[in-house]
Amino acid sequence: MGRLTRTPSTMVVMTRLRYTETQMNLTNKVAIVTGGSSGIGRAIAESLILSGSHVTITGRDPAKLEAAAADIGAQAVRADVSNEQDVGRTYRTVLEKFGHFDILVNNAGIGVFKPLVEMDLASFERVFATNVTGAMLMGREAAKHFVARKGGHIVNIASTASLHGAANGTAYMASKFALRALTECWRSELRKHNVRVIQINPSEVITPFAEAAGFPQTDHPSKLQPEDIANMVKSVLEMHDRGFTTELTVFATNPAT
Numbered sequence: 001m002g003r004l005t006r007t008p009s010t011m012v013v014m015t016r017l018r019y020t021e022t023q024m025n026l027t028n029k030v031a032i033v034t035g036g037s038s039g040i041g042r043a044i045a046e047s048l049i050l051s052g053s054h055v056t057i058t059g060r061d062p063a064k065l066e067a068a069a070a071d072i073g074a075q076a077v078r079a080d081v082s083n084e085q086d087v088g089r090t091y092r093t094v095l096e097k098f099g100h101f102d103i104l105v106n107n108a109g110i111g112v113f114k115p116l117v118e119m120d121l122a123s124f125e126r127v128f129a130t131n132v133t134g135a136m137l138m139g140r141e142a143a144k145h146f147v148a149r150k151g152g153h154i155v156n157i158a159s160t161a162s163l164h165g166a167a168n169g170t171a172y173m174a175s176k177f178a179l180r181a182l183t184e185c186w187r188s189e190l191r192k193h194n195v196r197v198i199q200i201n202p203s204e205v206i207t208p209f210a211e212a213a214g215f216p217q218t219d220h221p222s223k224l225q226p227e228d229i230a231n232m233v234k235s236v237l238e239m240h241d242r243g244f245t246t247e248l249t250v251f252a253t254n255p256a257t
């Protein structure tokens with residue numbers, strides 16, 4: 001288009017087109033979301049599907065997983081992230097169907113909240129098995145694939161619990177601190193291979209997590225919803241992959257207590 005024919009309105013259109021072209025397009029990307037059968041993971045999976053990605057979700061409870069997959073249009077792989085065989089089967093299933101993958105969202109997580117003097121070994125190890133060992137096993141296999149492909153995206157769903165300690169946080173908060181350390185180590189190793197490692201830290205979000213962890217949660221319009229976190233994940237992924245957000249912390253503005 002010649003310079004003289006540019007009007008203010010066509011210049012706005014050209015600016016918008018240029019902006020769109022310099023985003024990462026999620027259409028036809030292949031993504032894996034662990035713990036995609038509920039809460040934040042399900043919302044992330046749905047948001048990626050609505051953006052045109054092909055998404056595989058995992059979880060342990062087959063009925064919950066199949067129902068979620070059917071609702072949002074995802075592929076389901078019943079798998080426990082802390083089980084190495086399950087992790088291997090997850091990746092084999094994805095590669096058989098799609099031949100490659102672009103995005104891993106390490107979201108599966110559980111919580112146990114007890115004072116130190118009441119902490120039992122089984123609870124402590126259960127939290128670390130899913131939140132830390134599971135993230136490592138999933139991340140390790142993704143990293144092999146991404147290094148070979150010279151690019152990829154890992155999003156670790158941590159928590160504001162990865163940023164500070166508090167009473168009753170011995171298992172959960174320590175696991176999220178550990179996940180934060182994994183994020184930083186992977187970023188150091190993988191950046192030179194064009195792999196973006198991104199951490200998201202939600203504060204309280206209304207999901208079944210609290211009830212499963214044994215503490216009451218009251219819903220309120222002022223509190224964060226899973227879709228708020230999904231929007232943030234979509235947004236950091238959509239940034240052109242010449243750059244990336246290292247870590248993003250999300251608080252409710254003024255949540256009801």
Ligand SMILES: NC(=O)c1ccc[n+]([C@@H]2O[C@H](COP(=O)([O-])OP(=O)(O)OC[C@H]3O[C@@H](n4cnc5c(N)ncnc54)[C@H](OP(=O)(O)O)[C@@H]3O)[C@@H](O)[C@H]2O)c1
Nearest residue numbers: 035037038039040059060061080081108109204205207209
């Ligand atoms: N809700 C919050 O306030 C909040 C705040 C900050 C961070 N987070 C983090 O956000 C992530 C998602 O939590 P959420 O609130 O969405 O919880 P949620 O609704 O309870 O969902 C957890 C998901 O993870 C799956 N899962 C749990 N253990 C697993 C394992 N070993 N292997 C595979 N899947 C497993 C669950 O399915 P199955 O049980 O069927 O396996 C479910 O799909 C967690 O990492 C959590 O720590 C949550």
